[in-house]
Amino acid sequence: AEGGSAEAGKTKSATCAACHGMDGNSVNPEWPKLAGQHESYIVKQLMNFKNDERVNATMTPQAKPLSDQDMADLAAYFSSQAVKPGEADQAKVTLGEQVYKGGNNASGVAACAACHGPTGAGNPASNFPSLHGQQTTYVKNQLMAFRKGERANDAGKMMRNIAANMTDAEIDAVAEYIAGL
Ligand code: HEM
Ligand code: HEM
Structure with missing residues (x-):
């Protein structure tokens, strides 16, 4: 997203970190990693949650209060973090x-x-x-x-x-x- 500041996003990300991890690498397997995700995709998802185009009981209330600038900053921050790969079940x-x-x-x-x-x-x-x-x-x-x-x-x-x-x-x-x- 244009105009996103990773530095401002880091400050705003404290509540998100509880689930998505400080560096965007979540620990709980039901919570997505945001590290390394594209800014434009993160912004789109946050807009979709805010507008009820994507429905999730946990994320909807998180997204509702965010301004366009908040979304751009949060996306810039999480996108700038390195994703840590997981481990695949080799049998599958x-x-x-x-x-x-x-x-x-x-x-x-x-x-x-x-x-x-x-x-x-x-x-x-x-x-x-x-x-x-x-x-x-x-x-x-x-x-x-x-x-x-x-x-x-x-x-x-x-x-x-x-x-x-x-x-x-x-x-x-x-x-x-x-x-x-
Ligand atoms: C999904 C961002 C706070 C739990 C997502 C997605 C984004 C996001 C962008 C979609 C990811 C994707 O499509 O790959 C944020 C931001 C937050 C925040 C910026 C802070 C403002 C939280 C918190 C929790 C949480 C506090 C837990 C209490 C989840 C869960 C999903 C999700 C469970 C998956 C929803 C689903 O299954 O559709 N979040 N999040 N998030 N987030 Fe957050
Ligand atoms: C989103 C998996 C094929 C286009 C996603 C997501 C998953 C996924 C898990 C959600 C990502 C997230 O929430 O972070 C797969 C798998 C595929 C496949 C396993 C093959 C079986 C494709 C193909 C296309 C495509 C062929 C293009 C024609 C998209 C798009 C989204 C998406 C546009 C984002 C939707 C949105 O804006 O919410 N895919 N995908 N995918 N995929 Fe795929």
């Missing part, structure tokens, strides 16, 4: 890697790498979020929420259409692969 990474890199032609699952990149870096210009090192449980929860249509803030239904065709086993495996990316 073979299927996870296959889904991530190749999708599933038979069931119509697009390759994640096409948008999120081979290393999970995403693409800030298109607002495709970074996924690498993201918490396994958080990723699973998001894919299941997209599949059920409970998370519906993806432009053009990109993620809802993909998740709709994913099996539980594919979701589980790709989440493990992403954690270790």
Whole structure:
């Protein structure tokens, strides 16, 4: 986001740190890491929570009082932090890697790498979020929420259409692969 100050964001991030970690590396697997995430994506999510376009009982009240400047500053701060990768369950990474890199032609699952990149870096210009090192449980929860249509803030239904065709086993495996990316 334009005009975000990482220094100001650091000061404003004290309440966020309780869940997302001081440096944006959360510890609880249900809470997403924000470290290294693109500024534009963080701002979009905070706007979506504030406008009730993305609904979450925990985050909605956090986002409501934030001004545009607060969002830009918080995004600049968390984006400037280095993400610490997690550990993948090695029993699941073979299927996870296959889904991530190749999708599933038979069931119509697009390759994640096409948008999120081979290393999970995403693409800030298109607002495709970074996924690498993201918490396994958080990723699973998001894919299941997209599949059920409970998370519906993806432009053009990109993620809802993909998740709709994913099996539980594919979701589980790709989440493990992403954690270790
Ligand atoms: C999700 C930022 C405070 C718990 C998110 C996301 C952002 C964010 C950008 C979306 C991440 C993504 O899509 O990858 C912030 C900021 C905060 C804050 C800037 C401070 C102003 C908190 C606090 C808690 C919390 C205090 C815990 C009490 C969560 C949870 C999610 C989330 C559980 C995932 C929601 C879901 O499953 O859809 N937060 N957060 N956050 N945050 Fe926060
Ligand atoms: C968001 C996973 C394929 C575009 C996400 C999120 C996850 C995810 C977990 C939420 C990130 C977060 O909350 O931090 C996957 C997986 C894929 C896949 C596992 C393959 C099976 C794709 C493809 C595209 C795409 C092929 C582009 C056509 C997006 C976009 C968002 C997103 C635009 C952000 C939605 C928003 O603004 O809230 N993806 N993705 N993804 N993905 Fe994917």
